[in-house]
Amino acid sequence: MEASRRPEAQVDILYSAAEIAARVAVLADEIALSLGPEPTVVAILKGSFVFTADLLRALHHHGAHPQVEFLTLASYGAGTESRGQIEILRDITDDIVGRDVLLVDDILESGRTLAFARDHLRGRGARKVRLCVLLHKPGKLKTNVVADFVGFETPDLFVVGYGLDYAHYYRELPYIGVIRAAR
Ligand code: IMP
Numbered sequence: 001m002e003a004s005r006r007p008e009a010q011v012d013i014l015y016s017a018a019e020i021a022a023r024v025a026v027l028a029d030e031i032a033l034s035l036g037p038e039p040t041v042v043a044i045l046k047g048s049f050v051f052t053a054d055l056l057r058a059l060h061h062h063g064a065h066p067q068v069e070f071l072t073l074a075s076y077g078a079g080t081e082s083r084g085q086i087e088i089l090r091d092i093t094d095d096i097v098g099r100d101v102l103l104v105d106d107i108l109e110s111g112r113t114l115a116f117a118r119d120h121l122r123g124r125g126a127r128k129v130r131l132c133v134l135l136h137k138p139g140k141l142k143t144n145v146v147a148d149f150v151g152f153e154t155p156d157l158f159v160v161g162y163g164l165d166y167a168h169y170y171r172e173l174p175y176i177g178v179i180r181a182a183r
């Protein structure tokens with residue numbers, strides 16, 4: 001059998017699946033009130049795929065009819081924080097000229113990822129780009145990005161699960177946890 005590359009670590013639950021679900025429902029209320037009925041939801045991959053899937057289904061309960069696009073980005077450097085240079089690995093595929101866009105990401109930290117994505121979508125002709133993040137780590141902003149919708153203000157800890165990874169693992173966890181490296 002192939003040796004596991006998964007970093008051995010203990011994960012302490014920060015937000016349970018139930019807490020996340022409750023928060024996503026409230027976020028969907030806010031989003032549905034302030035966006036038109038047919039927004040284009042753009043999920044930044046890979047980190048936001050679980051959050052976006054739940055958010056879309058919550059939006060359905062408000063009668064929204066969103067279109068969905070995916071934007072795959074990478075930031076240089078293999079560390080736990082984006083390093084400034086962002087690269088498009090896979091662009092959206094549909095025309096967004098004149099559309100109201102809800103841009104969704106997992107975490108807002110320096111804001112470099114979201115600033116890049118927002119500017120890119122504006123460049124592709126979006127009428128309005130609103131920003132939604134599951135987690136916001138305050139005090140780390142290095143750009144002028146302001147999230148319109150935030151799931152949780154979260155402590156400055158490295159978190160995993162619900163789409164978020166550590167060394168490409170742990171995305172499948174149904175909760176968000178704090179990683180504790182094995183001693
Ligand atoms: P920013 O570009 O500095 O705002 O960083 C946001 C990106 O860094 C997110 O989209 C995540 O991919 C990554 N990131 C930042 N903090 C964490 C974390 O605690 N766990 C997993 N990924 C993180």
Ligand code: MG
Nearest residue numbers: 045046047106
């Ligand atoms: Mg990410």
